Amino acid sequence: MQVIQSDVVIIGGGGAGLRAAIAVAQEAPGLSVALVSKVVPMRSHTVAAEGGSAGVIHPDDSLDKHFDDTVSGGDWLCEQDVVEYFVGQCTREMIQLEQWGCPWSRRDDGSINVRFFGGMKSPRTWFAADKTGFHILHTLFQTSLQFPAIRRHDEFFCTDLLVEDGRLQGVLALCIATGEPVLFQCKAAVLATGGASRVFGQNTNAGIVTGEGMGMAYAQGVPLRDMEFVQWHPTALPGSGILMTEGCRGEGGILLNKDGHRYLQDYGLGPLDPWPRPRAMELGPRDRLSQAFWHEDQAGRTLQTPHGTAVHLDLRHLGEKKIMERLPMICELARTFAAVDPVTAPIPVRPAVHYTMGGVLCDVHGATPLPGLYAAGECSSVGIHGANRLGSNSLAELLVFGRAAGLSAARHARETPDASAALQAQAESRAAVHLDMLRREGGTRVAQLRQRLHEIMEAGVGIVREGPRMAQACEQLAQLREQFRAGVALDDRGRAFNTEWLTAIELGHTLQVAEAMAHAALLRQESRGAHMRIDGFEARDDERFLCHSLIHSQGDAPPRVTHSPVTITRSQPKARVYGGAAQNQS
Amino acid sequence: MTPAPKTYVRPMNRWWMRHPAYRRYLLREGTSVMVAAYALFLLAGMVCLVLGETAFNLWRGFLQSPVSVIFHLAALAAFAFHAWTWFKVMPLTTPPIRFRGQPVPDRMIFRAALWAWGIASVALLVLAMRFL
Amino acid sequence: MSQTRTIMIECLRYDPEQDQAPHYRTYEVPFTDEMSVLEGLQYIKDHLDGSLTFRWSCRMAICGSCGCMVNHQPILSCQSFLRDYYPARIRVEPLEHFPIVKDLVIDQSDFLGKLESVTPYLVPAQPLTPEDGPNLQTPRQIEDYLGYAQCINCLLCYAACPQYGLNHEFTGPAALALLARYNADSRDAGQKTRMAVVNAEEGVWGCTLVGLCSEVCPKHVDPARAINRNKINSTQDYFLRFLMPFGRGS
C-alpha cells in the first residue's frame, strides 16, 4: 500500500479545510500539510452558500448583539464561552478574506456593505452579491495555491481514521481514479468534511454532503453531539430543493400563503408594521419560519405544486434593478429551475433540510476527545449553533474555527513523535473490508437503500416530531443498517473511478449518522429550536433538557445517548421571542 | 506511487465537423486566402503598370473577362464576410471603453464599426471617381 | 404532475480496466418536464446501470462538476433539460479535448496545473494584516474584474477550444481569464509576474479567437475577451521594452 507521510492531514477541501490548511502553512511553515478531498476543492459544498457571512462592522452593531442573536437564535443550547470567542474573531476573518481578494459587495464609497439576515438585531451579513460561498471558496482555494507546504490530493476518498496507542496516527483513503488504497500517516488530522443533509431526500445540499466525516469519527468512539437539531431552510424550490437565500428576505422579500396573506404574523413573528424590522416577520429565525410553514400546510393554506405544497416568496416590489444587483443568481436559478422570473412573479418555496447543527464533539480549539483529531465546520459541533443556527454564522464558522483547528493541529503535530509501525497493518485490514465489497454477490442496490433512508427520516424525524414515529424510525433504521450489512449490490466491480462503490461506502456512514439523529431526537422530550414536538412536549424544558445530547456508537447495535451540561456564561435562558414581543423584551 | 490511471485520448481529426461555430471560424480564417490573393492580384497590376502600357492593358483587359468577374465576386464576398466578422469580434480586442461612466456595450461598438466601414467605403468611392 | 415521456440517452462508455477504446451504449429513460440531463444520468445509474460514471455535486450550476458534451455542445448537465432535446435522442460524451478517465469522467489535472501557473491570488503592494482593516474598493472598481471572477472552473471553455485540443501547451481560456481577473483588481500589484505568462508562447498567443469559449460559458465570464485584450497588452509590453530598456526592471 502506498504510504504518504504528512505532519497534518486535512480531510475535506471546502471552506473549513482550506482555511485550516492555510493556517498551518502560514503559522507553522516547517510542517507538511496533506489536503485530502473527495472532490477538487472548488467543487466543495461551501461553493453553494449564497447569502453571506456574519461579522460585526456596521456602526449600529456590536459583539454583544452578535452574541445575543446567536445564543437566543440557538435557544440557549450554545456553548457561550465558544460563542464569545467566535463573535470576537468573525470580523477579523472577513477582513482577512477581503485582503485575499474576496469581492465583498461594497457601498459607493468603497467600504464594506452588510445586509440583514433572519434573527439579527443589526445588519451584520457580509455578502458578495448572492454568491458569497462561491467567492469565499474560490478565494480560499486560489490563496492556498501560494503555499508549497500544502500538498493537494484531489479526489481521494477518506474511508477510515486510524488510531494507534490511543491517538490518531493515520487516515486511510482511496485514490478515486485508481481505486487504490493510500495510507496518510500523520501526527494530526483536521476533519472538515461538511454536514449530512443528504440523510434527507428534500434538501438544499450538494450530492457530496453525506456525513462520512462524522461517521468516521463516530466509528472511532468520538461522540456526535446535538444531532437531533437539523435545520430546515424555509425557502427552497419544491422538488429540487435548490436554495433561495435568506438574503431574499434580507433585501425585503416577503412570504405569502395561497391567499396572499403574510402568514408569519399569525405565528408570533408579527405585527406586520413597521416593515422591514429586524427579528420580525420574514426576518425571524429559520426554525420558526419552517415550523410556521408546517402549520399553514396542515391548515390547507399552501399552494399545490407538482412537487408538494409551497408558499410564495415575493420579491417583485424590490424592482428589477435591486433584484439584479443583489440577487442575480437567485434570478437565474428561479428562471432555470422553477421557470419563474422573480422580477415579475413570486417564487414557490417550501422548507428543505439545509444544515446539521450537530456534529463531531470538539472544543473551542477544534480538538475532539481523540488526541490528534480536530474538527471544523459543519461536520463539527463546536457549540455555537445550539438548537438552531443563525443564518450567516456557518460561513463565519468555517473561517474562524477552520483557522483555530489548523493552528491547534499544527501545535499538536510539533509536539508529537512519529507514527507507530502497527498502523500499516490496520490500514491493510480496513482496506480489505472496502475492497471486499467489490467481490460480494447479491444484496440491495444503493439507490433503493438511499430511497428507504429518505422515507424513514422524512416520516419519523421531520420538521415536526412525535415519540412513536421517532421510535419507529429508530427501529426501521436498525433494520436498514442490517440490510446494508447484508450486502450492497454493485453493477460496477472495477476499481478505477468506481463511484457506485464509493457511494456505497458513503451510505454506510450516512446510515449511522441518521441513526444518531433519530435516537437523540427520540430522547429529547421537549421542543427547542429546530427540534419541535407535538406529542405533549411542545414547550422548552430547561429543567430536564438544558443539556447537549452526546451520541456514542455501539458498533452494529443502536447508539447510546447521554447528556452533558451547557456552558452558560452571561446569558441566562429566557423566553425566545421575535416580532413585536422581542422589542418589548429588549 | 499510485500508478497513473490509463486514460483514453480522442483524436482531433475532422474536429471542425463537430460544431457549426468551428466551421464559421474556418470560413472566417479562409477569407484570408482571398485577401492574400487579392494582394497578389494588385501586385500583378503594379508590375504591369511598371512594365508599360502594353503590359498594363493586358491586366486591364483581364478585368473585363468572366473569370475576373467571378474572382471579384468571390473576393467581394470574402472581404465582406471578413469585415463583418472582424467588426463582430472587435469589442473583444479593444480595451474597455466607458461613456459617462458606463461601459459601452458591444453592439454599440459593432454598430460604430459598421458606420466606419460605410464611411470609409463611400470616401474611397468618391476618391476613386475623382482620381481614376 | 407533468406527464412522463421516454427519451433515448446514448452515453459514451469507457472502462479503463476493460476497454481499449470507447463505445456507446443507449438507455431508455423516462422523464418529466423538469428533469435535467444530470437527473437523466442519475436515473440510469440508480435504476439501469450502476456502472455509468460521471461527476456531479451541487446540481445548481455553481460547483462546476457536471460539464459534459451533449450532441457535441459543451453544457452543464444539471441545467440542461431533457425536454429541450425530446423527441430526438441525445448523445452524452465527456468534455472534448481532455483524456477520458472513465465514461463521462475526464482528467482535469492539466487544467489544475494551468490554473496554478497564473499566480491566481492577490499580490498586495505592501503586506497587510487584518488589523489594517479592509481595503477600500468602489463598486466601479469591482466591476472591472467581477465578471472574470465568476468562473466556476467547469472546463466547458476548454472543451469548446480547438486550440487547446490541438496544442495542450496552450494555457487556455479559464486560466487566462482568471489571470485577467487578478490583474484587473485594484488591490493587486502582481501584474508584472503574470505578464510573463501572458507573453509566453503558451500564453495569450495560443488563441486564434474562435470565440466559442465565451459562447458556451454558463457564467458569462467571456474568456475570449480576457485573452484578446491581453494580446494588446502583450504587444505593448513587447515593443515598449525596446523603448524603455531601463524603466521596466526585471
Add this chain to the structure above:
Amino acid sequence: MRTRSHEPIVWSLFGAGGVFAALLGTMLVLIIGILVPMGLGFGPEAMHYDSLRGLFGHPLPALGLAVVISLFLFHGAHRIYHTLHDLGIPASKKMMLACYGSAAAGSGVALLLAGMLVVF
C-alpha cells in the same frame, strides 16, 4: 522558464492588415472588379494606363498602395499559417518561413515597384 513569444510582431501586421481589409477591401474590390469594368459610375477612361501612371507617380498614393498590398499579404500569411495548423499541418519553422517569408518578399516587391512608379 517560459519563452517570450515573438507573435506581437506578426500579430500587429496581421491586425493592421485586417483593419485595412475590413474598412477598404470590399469597396476596393467593388470598384476595380465590378464598377469600373462594367462602367457603372465610371467612364470608359477610368483606370487607364496614363491616369494610373499619373496618380501613382506621386509618392503618397504609390506608397499607400504598396502598404495596403503588404498588409493584406501579412494578414493572409498570418491566418493561413495558423489555419494550416488548425487543419492538422503542424506549425513549424519551415512553415513559418514560407508564410511570413512570402509576405515579406511580396511587400518588398510592392515597395520596390512603388519606388519605380514614382522615380520613372
